[in-house]
Amino acid sequence: MKHWSTQLTASVKALSVAALIGTSSAAMAVDGNTLLNADKDPNNWLTYHGSYKSWHYSDLGQINAANVKNLKVSWVHTPSASKRGVQSFPLAVDGVLYYTSASGQVWALDGATGEVKWKYSAKLDQERSEGTFYNPYNRGIAIGYGNVYMGTTDGRVIALDMNTGKVVWDKMILTVEGGNKGFTGAPVLVKDMIVIGSNGGELSGCCGPIFAVDAKTGEVRWQFDTIGGDERSRASWGNDSWKTGGGGGWMTGTYDAVTNSIWWGTANPAPDYDWAGEDWKTGGARPGDNLYSSSVVVLNADTGELKSWFQEMPHDAWDFDSAVGEFMSIERGGKRYMVHPNKGGIMFVYNADPSHAPLKVENAYMTGKTFNYIKGVDAKTGQLIGRRELPEGKHTNVCPAIDGATSWNTGSYNPNTGLMYKVGQEWCFDIEVVKSDPPPAFSGQAYFGASWTSTHPEGRKAFGYVTARDPITGTIKWEKEYKYPPLASLLSTKGNVVFVPGANGVFEALDARSGATLWSHNNGIGHHGGVITYTAKGKQYVAVVTGWGSHVAGNYCPLFGEPFCSMPTDAGQLLVFALP
């Protein structure tokens, strides 16, 4: 630790000097130390969540609440066809923008002009990639040690030279024998490692691994199995059901340098759905709590050993992952918190100290409005109150639907307003739970049994919103309702702007203090990915990706009709905005 913090001061200095000079011709050297201070470097967007604090916030203020109304398209990049749109988060280093489109395509573009510097197309094992439900998503990259890192749907991690796009290394990390799943989420650089989690909560197989890979060589440093990796986990899956139990960690977690810990959210258990009903502790397909599915795990960054955990959904009967969303690191009154949303529409506020095991819940509050899968959550313990089980058979008006009250798209925290901005989605479903048979243990085949129809909440049409609230107490400052729930991530800036990429294609800027709409631009197709800001040649840009199509987006045609029924699901772009 000491060693790291000394280097850190040096790199902060180097960084601020570079910022003062403006642009330097030699590419900035990004390593584990650089990332420790990513939040103090608004010119670049160095990692998926913006920084390890996961605020999705920028200290840039050239574009602000007063002038954002003048924002114009500066340039656009179209990555050829992109099935299910572009869902990734761009990264920006030294005025160069890097992003991925579907099926493992990586682009490096001049951040000021959009000129293509290089392009890389992964050659995927199509049969394997297309065998899962999550094909051909790619949600982003990591950058460090001169490389761009990407996971693939066929289980590889690839390092590309960030200057040329040439392959530096290309390693099979998750083999067919190891579970036949893959990677759709963005990796995160931690020290000199790339950390990435596998997908496949509803795919048969063990053990839903999270990997740390040597950033320079691609060798696996450690593997943490989200299910079946320790005695506590195995004991919580009756009849050895962990062997077909799903799990994984398909979105991007974070690193807390204060405790040298990786914080990661885990996926749901399989089968999805369990037919046991009230008897889930002893009966059904996976009797017990099913640790560490639908949980938060805190790992020793150097070894991958479990330090602590909290299961947000014990015996998840609804497919409400904890893999979604960000870990916002917030300090207040001398206390350190980690704020993490769960798909079931609950915000968990954890004490950031992992010496509490399980994690200490400092607060838990409902963010979802239309819910009946539980009656509520205990604010002091984070325990679910009044579960509604879904045994084999039909159930009407279950809220929220499988898609959750929030999806994987991230919120944003603005330290100037003290507010957290977060998207919510409100619809329900009628579901028939059908008994499924377990596929082979390591097959990666679907282990799933249900059919459903999305429905509107009782008494009103499905809807969405962006809410600004105190992240610790949950107190709402303002809320803006949306006819169509936004499915993209949010960005807030020092200029008091919150950017909201809308589902219907309208990209909006709201006033961070009041929620008033300051600007909007119709990008022509729904947004379902990231939004960042950066500078190139001293000028501030805002970059957003577009494109539609996913399991969650699939509900919009049946729920809302047009413009969603005819919205293409094989196109998407990167649009970059600036002041004239």
Add this chain to the structure above:
Amino acid sequence: MKVATMTMRGCLLMLASLTVGSAGGVHAADANNPASETAVPAEPAAAPEKPKIDIRKLFATNCSWCHQDYGMKAADGPKLAGTSLTEEQVIEQISRGKSPMPGFRKTLSKEQIEALAKYIKGLKDPAN
């Protein structure tokens, strides 16, 4: 690779026999449940050793992630009722897939795929 494929095949057989052997077969008609309305054309009564395939279960465990309400509603995948594809084309689509729909030729038997295709072609589109 080899190992995995072999295990998969072994279990496929197991799966197939489980499904085909399931006592319920296609469930009794239910106005709200198109899957149970559309019985897979039964084998002649004289061949009881070849039991019916449980379409409802087959659909719910393989297709409903993307095709809502047993194929009656559009979602991530299109509504299947009233598809303009021929039965052969439907078989082809299920077997080979079409990204993002996975192919099922390795995980479902020929009989299961044919039964699904028959079921889909038999769905009445309420919009027409």
